[in-house]
Amino acid sequence: MSLERQEKRHGAALVAPALLWAVAFFVLPFAAMVAMSTAKMVGREIVPGPDFGNYIRIFTEPPLTRAIFVSLEITAIVTILSVLLAWPLAWIIATRVPAKWQRLALLLAVLPFWTSYVVRSYSWALVLGEKGIVMNTLVGLHILSEPVQIMATRTATVIGFTHFFVMLLTLTIYSNLVQLSPNYARAAEDLGASRWQVIRLVILPLTLPGVVTGAFLTFVLCIGDYITPQILGGNNELTLPQLIMLQLGRRGDYPMASALSVVLMAMVTLAYAGCARWLKMDRV
Amino acid sequence: MPTQLFAPLGAAAALLLSTTSLQAAGELNALIWCDHADPALLAPFEEAHDVRVNVKEYEGTAAGVTILEQSRPGDWDVLVVDAVDVGRVAAAGFLAPLPEGTVDTSSYFPDLVMEDHNSVDGVTYAVTEKFGYNTLAYNKAAVDPADMESLGALWSGKYDGKIAIYDYYLPVLGLVGLQAGIDTAGLDTAALETIKEPLMALKAASRQVSDVVASQTALATGEVDILIGGGEWLTAVLNAENADLDWTIPAEGGLLWAQSIGVVAGTEREELAQEFIRYITSPDGQARLATSSCYWGMPANAAAADVLSDDEKAILRWDDQADYLARAQLYPVPDAETDAAMQDLWTEMLQN
Numbered sequence: 001m002s003l004e005r006q007e008k009r010h011g012a013a014l015v016a017p018a019l020l021w022a023v024a025f026f027v028l029p030f031a032a033m034v035a036m037s038t039a040k041m042v043g044r045e046i047v048p049g050p051d052f053g054n055y056i057r058i059f060t061e062p063p064l065t066r067a068i069f070v071s072l073e074i075t076a077i078v079t080i081l082s083v084l085l086a087w088p089l090a091w092i093i094a095t096r097v098p099a100k101w102q103r104l105a106l107l108l109a110v111l112p113f114w115t116s117y118v119v120r121s122y123s124w125a126l127v128l129g130e131k132g133i134v135m136n137t138l139v140g141l142h143i144l145s146e147p148v149q150i151m152a153t154r155t156a157t158v159i160g161f162t163h164f165f166v167m168l169l170t171l172t173i174y175s176n177l178v179q180l181s182p183n184y185a186r187a188a189e190d191l192g193a194s195r196w197q198v199i200r201l202v203i204l205p206l207t208l209p210g211v212v213t214g215a216f217l218t219f220v221l222c223i224g225d226y227i228t229p230q231i232l233g234g235n236n237e238l239t240l241p242q243l244i245m246l247q248l249g250r251r252g253d254y255p256m257a258s259a260l261s262v263v264l265m266a267m268v269t270l271a272y273a274g275c276a277r278w279l280k281m282d283r284v
Numbered sequence: 285m286p287t288q289l290f291a292p293l294g295a296a297a298a299l300l301l302s303t304t305s306l307q308a309a310g311e312l313n314a315l316i317w318c319d320h321a322d323p324a325l326l327a328p329f330e331e332a333h334d335v336r337v338n339v340k341e342y343e344g345t346a347a348g349v350t351i352l353e354q355s356r357p358g359d360w361d362v363l364v365v366d367a368v369d370v371g372r373v374a375a376a377g378f379l380a381p382l383p384e385g386t387v388d389t390s391s392y393f394p395d396l397v398m399e400d401h402n403s404v405d406g407v408t409y410a411v412t413e414k415f416g417y418n419t420l421a422y423n424k425a426a427v428d429p430a431d432m433e434s435l436g437a438l439w440s441g442k443y444d445g446k447i448a449i450y451d452y453y454l455p456v457l458g459l460v461g462l463q464a465g466i467d468t469a470g471l472d473t474a475a476l477e478t479i480k481e482p483l484m485a486l487k488a489a490s491r492q493v494s495d496v497v498a499s500q501t502a503l504a505t506g507e508v509d510i511l512i513g514g515g516e517w518l519t520a521v522l523n524a525e526n527a528d529l530d531w532t533i534p535a536e537g538g539l540l541w542a543q544s545i546g547v548v549a550g551t552e553r554e555e556l557a558q559e560f561i562r563y564i565t566s567p568d569g570q571a572r573l574a575t576s577s578c579y580w581g582m583p584a585n586a587a588a589a590d591v592l593s594d595d596e597k598a599i600l601r602w603d604d605q606a607d608y609l610a611r612a613q614l615y616p617v618p619d620a621e622t623d624a625a626m627q628d629l630w631t632e633m634l635q636n
Contacts (some may be wrong), residue, residue: 041624043620043621044346044349044620062632062635063628063631063632063634063635064631066635067635070635122501125498125501126501126505129505129507130505130506130507131505131506131507149445149491151492151507152491152492152494152502152507231498234491234492234493234494234498235451235492235493235494235634236492236493236634237634237635238631238634238635243631246627246631248347248350249343249344249347250343250344250346250347250453250627251346251624251627252346252347252349252350254350
């Protein structure tokens, strides 16, 4: 046996466990889900396909199609808001907080991660309620004459999501910022750039990998989340995950749930394709 | 090397198994509603029979049937199910016949024996265990109780933005149907067209469509003052915190919910499963089930009155049951096509 062939076999043996893992826990379940999505419900029976009726329904029946747009709208708003809030926070921690306090600052920033996701969502429900601290303060300070409804609206969902994802984005952007050499900023200042120009033209572009990585993670986690819209949104509009849960929990319609999940995965794949050039984790 | 690696694992597994066997001599697997998960309900049975009762909660018969379909015979021993769905679950082969005399129903509320629903072709498959009403729950400190005498108050505009809809399509569609003059038994696909407009109007007047916990939170915090689909099962557990939370059956009527319990076909622990059913339907089991931590409800066995306290019976409105039962209708029992149409309408309402 030649040395080259031996090396190939050795390499294959090394890769095999990971490959088998991926096939067993991703490829096969995904194939099963796609196959299930082409089955259909006849009465209460699941009849194997192929049948693309579920996909046709998703893109022609308004309540189902709307779930796609609701999910995309909420995810886009949350992602943009989270980036806008997380970047300055990460920049302040990385450049304005003394090095010895940065770990503590980061720890404080991610402290809410330590609580249960469900408990945190219910906490927001109490905070944002008509008799919660937000409304009590605004009415008490005469900024509002009477409480306005935030709970059980899209705004509440967006607030709950943004609180969570700002923490995530802060971490990815911070890790990007601290790797930047201070010489970039010094060079730009030497060449006459103002502080704002340094941030806008030098620092910001160099942190794009961290921003896009965090934004992509935000997109994936937000668009697939069921808990937050269910608790804070008041069921006044349905996102894709809520619609999937309705098919599973109420109707036992596994084919439709699978078809909706395939659509959800396609959206995530498209988002990945759009961000791929920045998603090189070693650059973050 | 492999021996060294597996020895600790083997020891750990043996320890785990021995610990499990020390805890209980046997097991009983029950597919249940959340009220059966209360340790205060299960503990007396577990201690008396030296078994551990493993429970899995589910919501909605379709979900329960799906779990059974994906399980192997023998995985489940006991099933709690909507009384009105016993027939179709038994017809699908998921329930084992209950031998005559398994449960003595002579002390039951007569309306709750429900032999027609618990049997198929003269064979009994389940026994009723608990019941209550889906109707109007409200905060009487914020709502005029006189208004709650009619479902029409919800469409009057007076309580816009202060209404929550209980997120379960069958009782709420039934109530909207009652408001439109349609009995639950007449709620077919044509009738759904009739109730579509009032349903959408109700959604427009409502603040949220919520599950049990979110509904309780909204009522308790004053976010909403009325819950359509609510009843004693929702307000009873909040009574100690806020006695203003009340419920009533309006003039149009309310919906009677009833849950039954049966033995799952294919069980290898049939005797133990039947024993569990006897315990649940005994006066003591009934009292514990009626006041379960998840939700309260009336016991089907009236003999539980001897065990429940006067305060508990007052919260359950024990003395009013004859009147309530006379004014309540059973849940709709849709066929597969009507059920799909109902859920489509419900999804449209949520997304509206």
